[in-house]
Amino acid sequence: xxxxxxxxxxxxxxxxxxxxxxxxxxxxxxxxxxxxxxxxxxxxxxxxxxxxxxxxxxxxxxxxxxxxxxxxxxxxxxxxxxxxxxxxxxxxxxxxxxxxxxxxxxxxxxxxxxxxxxxxxxxxxxxxxxxxxxxxxxxxxxxxxxxxxxxxxxxxxxxxxxxxxxxxxxxxxxxxxxxxxxxxxxxxxxxxxxxxxxxxxxxxxxxxxxxxxxxxxxxxxxxxxxxxxxxxxxxxxxxxxxxxxxxxxxxxxxxxxxxxxxxxxxxxxxxxxxxxxxxxxxxxxxxxxxxxxxxxxxxxxxxxxxxxxxxxxxxxxxxxxxxxxxxxxxxxxxxxxxxxxxxxxxxxxxxxxxxxxxxxxxxxxxxxxxxxxxxxxxxxxxxxxxxxxxxxxxxxxx
Numbered sequence: 339x340x341x342x343x344x345x346x347x348x349x350x351x352x353x354x355x356x357x358x359x360x361x362x363x364x365x366x367x368x369x370x371x372x373x374x375x376x377x378x379x380x381x382x383x384x385x386x387x388x389x390x391x392x393x394x395x396x397x398x399x400x401x402x403x404x405x406x407x408x409x410x411x412x413x414x415x416x417x418x419x420x421x422x423x424x425x426x427x428x429x430x431x432x433x434x435x436x437x438x439x440x441x442x443x444x445x446x447x448x449x450x451x452x453x454x455x456x457x458x459x460x461x462x463x464x465x466x467x468x469x470x471x472x473x474x475x476x477x478x479x480x481x482x483x484x485x486x487x488x489x490x491x492x493x494x495x496x497x498x499x500x501x502x503x504x505x506x507x508x509x510x511x512x513x514x515x516x517x518x519x520x521x522x523x524x525x526x527x528x529x530x531x532x533x534x535x536x537x538x539x540x541x542x543x544x545x546x547x548x549x550x551x552x553x554x555x556x557x558x559x560x561x562x563x564x565x566x567x568x569x570x571x572x573x574x575x576x577x578x579x580x581x582x583x584x585x586x587x588x589x590x591x592x593x594x595x596x597x598x599x600x601x602x603x604x605x606x607x608x609x610x611x612x613x614x615x616x617x618x619x620x621x622x623x624x625x626x627x628x629x630x631x632x633x634x635x636x637x638x639x640x641x642x643x644x645x646x647x648x649x650x651x652x653x654x655x656x657x658x659x660x661x662x663x664x665x666x667x668x669x670x671x672x673x674x675x676x677x678x679x680x681x682x683x684x685x686x687x688x689x690x691x692x693x694x695x696x697x698x699x700x701x702x703x704x705x706x707x708x709x710x711x712x713x714x715x716x717x718x719x720x721x722x723x724x725x726x727x728x729x730x731x732x733x734x735x736x
Contacts, residue, residue: 396448420453603664
């Protein structure tokens with residue numbers, strides 16, 4: 339007996355809202371970082387960036403387990419349980435007396451958010467397959483891409499009206515709306531007869547098999563570098579707007595423009611990947627980004643350019659970094675899962691978790707290197723993408 343379906347329109351909207359939990363939790367925080375720095379870490383304002391990467395770290399750790407847990411207990415209990423953990427951690431963050439407590443709460447919040455991140459895709463796969471599944475996910479992702487554009491605007495409005503701690507209460511409201519919708523309207527999609535016993539040996543076996551393939555290991559390493567570029571840029575962007583260019587007030591509007599422009603990368607990738615291939619697109623994108631980052635860093639260092647020109651160059655370069663993510667991360671994920679299709683769910687959890695956690699280890703020093711200019715970030719991304727190019731070129735020709 340097939341699980342009951344919502345209408346396609348309602349189902350896509352529900353999945354998009356579950357996806358959006360991640361983007362809202364990261365991007366809506368960005369306008370709050372200066373106030374948090376002034377209140378909780380005035381002597382070292384760069385540490386406020388850790389509020390972004392600590393959430394991503396928790397999400398990466400949770401990704402190891404969310405998929406296997408949902409295979410054993412069902413999709414809805416894991417999403418709902420993750421939401422409870424997410425909301426409890428958000429409340430703790432809203433009353434945190436120190437930066438250390440806030441960072442701990444953000445790690446736990448990320449653990450809870452890993453449920454919607456991983457399990458919502460499994461929920462789609464339970465009902466749809468093949469091209470129909472790809473169509474549903476594509477529509478959901480199109481809606482999802484609007485969230486980074488509006489999240490900083492929403493965050494800045496909430497902070498202006500109620501203070502930076504209120505943003506965590508907004509996270510609770512957002513998560514509660516999505517899971518109440520899920521709980522009331524969406525039936526469980528994983529039938530009891532299709533569930534698997536939860537065994538750590540299965541995780542270990544999947545990890546060993548995934549890491550036995552050279553292509554998979556290379557794709558995970560390249561994905562780590564791409565995520566590190568993205569997380570490092572997200573961590574630093576608000577400070578660059580504020581400290582370097584004195585444009586903190588207009589940051590949400592500029593970030594919305596960057597997000598909309600960078601969203602075109604998904605359409606470009608969809609148009610080119612079938613014809614050119616995943617490896618070629620990733621290699622060319624990494625190489626191009628390395629050259630753009632090097633050129634931008636040298637211009638910012640050596641050329642005596644007007645402030646308006648420097649700002650325009652920074653906006654263009656940031657768009658290119660976010661576009662690079664759209665042209666590489668999905669392709670690398672598909673490349674990593676290609677040899678392990680028979681354990682795709684477990685492999686997706688393992689590869690996503692490894693790449694995310696390792697990327698945080700690279701992104702934290704990249705963000706903390708901020709010296710009042712975007713130059714350290716640009717040189718760092720240049721180095722990471724050079725490594726990414728070398729990794730992709732090391733793969734044997736097919």
